[in-house]
Amino acid sequence: MMHWEDLLSLQKQGDTKKRLRIEENESRTGFEVDYDRVIFSSAFRSLQDKTQVIPLSKTSFVHTRLTHSLEVSVVGRSLGRQVGKAILERHPHLHKVHGFQSTDFGAIVAAASLAHDIGNPPFGHSGEKAIGTYFLSGKGKRFKSQLTPTQYQDLIDFEGNANGFKILTETKNGVHGGLRLTFATLGAFMKYPKESLPKKPTKHIADKKYGVFQNDVPFFTKVAENLGLIKREADGKMSYHRHPLCFLVEAADDICYTIIDFEDGINLGWIPEETALEYLLQLVKNTINKEKYVALSQPKDRLAYLRSLAINTLISEAVELFITNEEAILKGDFTEALLDKSRYQAQITDILKESVSKVYQSPEVVEKELAGYQILSTLLEAYTTAFENEINGTARHYDKLLLKTFEGTETPSNTYDYLMLCCNHVSMLTDGQALQLFQKINGNL
Secondary structure, X not given: OOOHHHHOOOOEOOOOOOOOHHHOOOOOOHHHHHHHHHHOOHHHHHHHHOEXXXXXXXXXXXXXXXXXXXXXXXXXXXXXXXXXXXXXHXXXXXXXXXXXXXXXXXXXXXXXXXXXXXXXXOOHXXXXXXXXXXXXXXHHHHHHXXXXXXXXXXXXXXXXXXXXXXXXXXXXXXXXXXXXXXXXXXXXXXXXXXXXXXXXXXXXXXXXXXXXXXXXXXXXXXXXXXXXXXXXXXXXXXXXXXXXXXXXXXXXXXXXXHHHXXXXXXXXXXXXXXHHHHHHHHHHOOOOXXXXXXXXXXXXHHHHHHHHHHHHHHHHHHHHHHHHOHHHHHHOOOOOOHHHHXXXXXXXXXXXXXXXHHHHOOHHHHHHHHHHHHHHHHHHHHHHHHHHHHHHOOOOHHHHXXXXXXXXXXXXXXXXXXXXXXXXXXXXXXXXXXXXXXXXXXXXX
């Protein structure tokens, strides 16, 4: 069973002695420092020009990864604080002996929520698929024989969550330990605490994807052991049960994309306002103030009211589900996302179906995702070929020019390392930067 005093670890990469909550500066705790470090990082800033749903959108009211992440962090903070209050009442020694506050739970969940999309490549989830497809069936397939099965799986199933962990923790360009976040925040960030193989061996929520590239397994194992995460059996591969607060990070994300992507579809005119109001009314029918709702004369004001009420309704639901299932979560016996057990599951499903058909599968989104495939495949082929030729001693002047964009990074000596470097480099580009580089490589200055 996991224990809260371990799960709320303030330890950071490189620490030689244990950090204690009672010794923290109350004006700015280590968990609050985590949030600040994420928000001031260049990787986070790049999310302002990365797709949430609609790639390369010029419409100002459509969400980017940055606005989505900020909203998820706000919802996450509320979830964490409400859960923290209940946990401290249930386990008073956490406050009396160790000094933990309900705001600590909120700060951890907010920081992990803020960072949850930091590893996503350009062009949304199609960007992940584009990278994977390049290595699975594109020109990158030529590297398969030079890689172990798990290394190859890392590439053909390129995962933004695993890339996010790398960005947050990797020593690079003389910066030791990446952002040096607390282990509690890193644990809450890790939705899928396992390697890429075996792939989906069970229906457990933590097996849905993976969260750690091969090179990062040793450090994540250290984090997991420090937090007291429970090991899972996975054919000798690294696999753990989730950090409990990860369920709240996931819930914050689920709440936001369920409601806010739906709202984007409405603002774009792809989902009729009448339909939207009907769907949201079904979700909040038990909590709506009908007099207040009727007094709102403009559809957009009614929509904003229902959106706010829907988010609050789902926050309360997620908190209740977490507290009810706390013991099962600490034992590693809770195997679903919190909102999968929601009493509002039918309404959530209806909203998501409407978003899928009218937004995610809209012609504009599909066309731009197709362009994303072409752009990222072209960039990966140029970069991987440059490294391949450099290591083989056959680098052309063109290759050397491309490799200048990696200045400050030591040329890796093995295939997996330079392929991961290329993927990480491409993933850090914004949608606009990727398009600009694609045009330059194709000779369009």
